[in-house]
Amino acid sequence: MSLPVLVALVVFGIALSVAAVHFTGGTKTATLADADQALRRFAEDFPDELVATVRLTADARTAFLDLGNGRTGIVHSIGDCFLTRIVSASDIVALDVDDRGAILLKLADFTWKGGRFVFADRTDAKTVAVALGLDNPRLAREAA
Numbered sequence: 001m002s003l004p005v006l007v008a009l010v011v012f013g014i015a016l017s018v019a020a021v022h023f024t025g026g027t028k029t030a031t032l033a034d035a036d037q038a039l040r041r042f043a044e045d046f047p048d049e050l051v052a053t054v055r056l057t058a059d060a061r062t063a064f065l066d067l068g069n070g071r072t073g074i075v076h077s078i079g080d081c082f083l084t085r086i087v088s089a090s091d092i093v094a095l096d097v098d099d100r101g102a103i104l105l106k107l108a109d110f111t112w113k114g115g116r117f118v119f120a121d122r123t124d125a126k127t128v129a130v131a132l133g134l135d136n137p138r139l140a141r142e143a144a
């Protein structure tokens with residue numbers, strides 16, 4: 001087999017694989033329809049946890065759930081799936097709230113480092129940040 005034919009077959013095979021993944025939903029990003037869906041998804045992994053409030057981000061990809069006692073549940077979409085975490089101040093490396101209502105969260109967890117989460121309401125962002133421990137002096141030093 002000549003090299004140009006082999007290269008054409010490889011390129012065609014890769015393009016066909018990418019198209020198959022895309023058209024079967026592999027590039028779809030999951031979103032949360034509402035707070036109830038976030039509660040149900042969180043309860044699948046943590047059925048014994050009692051949730052006080054749920055706050056969704058503006059893009060509906062993440063929900064922060066107030067669990068009390070300095071703990072916060074997180075439901076976050078990655079691809080077409082959701083991951084769930086329970087975090088406390090000891091799990092957080094850095095935390096900040098910007099002027100536009102976004103939380104910048106960096107976690108010590110090597111499987112998910114956190115990210116930037118934008119809320120439609122700046123009050124929600126501030127409330128979630130305080131629940132995560134924004135008023136903790138250790139986090140204030142590390143975020144600076």
